[in-house]
Amino acid sequence: MGEIGYARNVFDQITEPNVYLWNAIIRGYCKHSLFGEVLEMYSEMQGNGVSPDGFTLPYVLKAWSGGGGSSVKMGFGVHGHVFRNGFESDVFVQNSIVAFYAKCGRLDKAWIVFDRLDDRSRTIVSWTSIVSGYAQNGQPLEALRIFSQMRHSDVKPDWIALVSILRTYTDINDIEQGKSIHGIVIKTGLELEPDLLIALTSMYAKCGEVLVARLLFDQMDIPNVILWNAMISGYAKNGHADEAVALFRKMIGVNARPDSITVRSCIIACAQLGSVELARWMDDYISRSDYRNDVFVNTALIDMHAKCGNVDFARRIFDHVSNKDVVLWSAMIVGYGLHGRGREAIDLFNSMKCARVEPNDVTFIGLLLACNHSGLVEEGCNYFQSMKRDHGIEPRHQHYACVVDLLSRAGFLDRAYEFIMEMPIEPGITVWGALLSACKICRNVSLGEYAAERAFSLDPFNAGHYIQLSNLYASVGKWNNVKKVRKMMSDKGLSKDLGYTSIEINGKLQAFCVGDKSHPRSKEIFAELEKLERRLKDTGFTPNTESVLHDVQNEDKEESLCNHSERLAIAFGLICTTPGTPLRITKNLRACVNCHAATKLISKLVEREIIVRDANRFHHFKDGVCSCGDYW
């Protein structure tokens, strides 16, 4: 940036710059994407009585479409400028106009100019402008149609044309067709330009083919930051959070400079892993980096700490950000919501109003979540009402589902049903799922069956809903119906999601599934487990056998309950940490009634704080009580 400033100083000392010099300074600004300056210089140039030439206009057009120039008003002026200055047949100027209109989404106008081009002027550049115009404006299918039309003409795609079409395969989620572009590259022996490599890597990574993506990634001698980002975010998005973090560490190790997108992708990966220690490491890294004051990065950090169980850490970051925007406020409110700290969420919402920050739809998701997880029924309903009435925000599916969950879990099944019937939009899968799971808790078979029916019709292959219905039948002893549901599942080839629990020991995550005997210290774990069960029984704890699916003898039920993966994780945590250390546990399903009750008691017996992140929220167990107040 210093060079362009220096160039400007020199330029300003010239008394009567000619077109050549004006173009040079305009080109400089254009190269640095300083489009405002480009337009300023352009008008200054005309004010000084110098007419633009065929080299000037492409820069100006680029500035118009890239900067504040995408306004319609600017667009209208374009042709005027070109005609007034006599460039209606200049190849470069004409192609710039095609690109200008395409970028602004005015494909109709782009086509008019495109069609008027003579054969000599209609090049791969013109085609690429049109194709990427569609691709960038949310019409991937149209982009693909034009691309294939182009391939039937004599125009040969070059690497930029391929780069611009590649993203459309990701958009329509068609990796097979995307691979064919990779095929073209190999077949035609096109040079694998760095930017083409990036586009290919990014496509494979986004579509979940991380192994192929990594092969391409490793081909680049000096990977640039965009390539790192494509790979890291690809890992994070496709359930390879650990690899995302590992690659980020490698990046730092080789002294490559992460940008704000890199660190955000890595923070998202850390949030997925849920490790407190890793979260602290990331936090520490950011605090020493240039991004410590970046609002986007701080928002991601708040979300990460909340998801890793440290909502108070999240709050510390929140308090340190000086210019809080609505998303930052919302992230903090959602964080409190996850931990069932409803009052704090509401307090924060009030402070937000005092700070004159207007809430958005995410803010209300957080509020409703917080009310839901704290049993604040009337407050939640009031916020839902106020959303549209006071803030003009139209509720989305998630908001409706939250209210249904809130009402039905509090036992107001009738109100929940009425609420659904009055919805102005078609109730979605989440709404019926919420009602169904509440019916299981309240043992309301008839409404539960209805909700299940609706859920099955919307998503016949989601095993979770069948399990819910089966659990509902089991809870009232309708074993025949349990069998029927299980048959429905096996007919559809569905099986129960395997429950697993992981526990963090010294920053390392160890996972267990039900009755897991694969751990090297399995013997010790089961011995500890037995000890725990004995102590539980001594205090008079009787397992609630309802949460067992099968119609089996009571003894067997109890046996399988004690084997639940979270019990194993707790036992393991107890034998390898020093007394008093909190245990941090993550599970992929919702907490089961029995384990929840047992964990409360265990926290008291062994004098440990036990923090559990389940599929929906956090539970902080301490001294025999849980932060959720048994409401989840």
Place this chain on the structure above:
DNA sequence: GTAGGGTTAG
């Protein structure tokens, strides 16, 4: 000395 492309998004 001029025209087309790419990472991300609470």
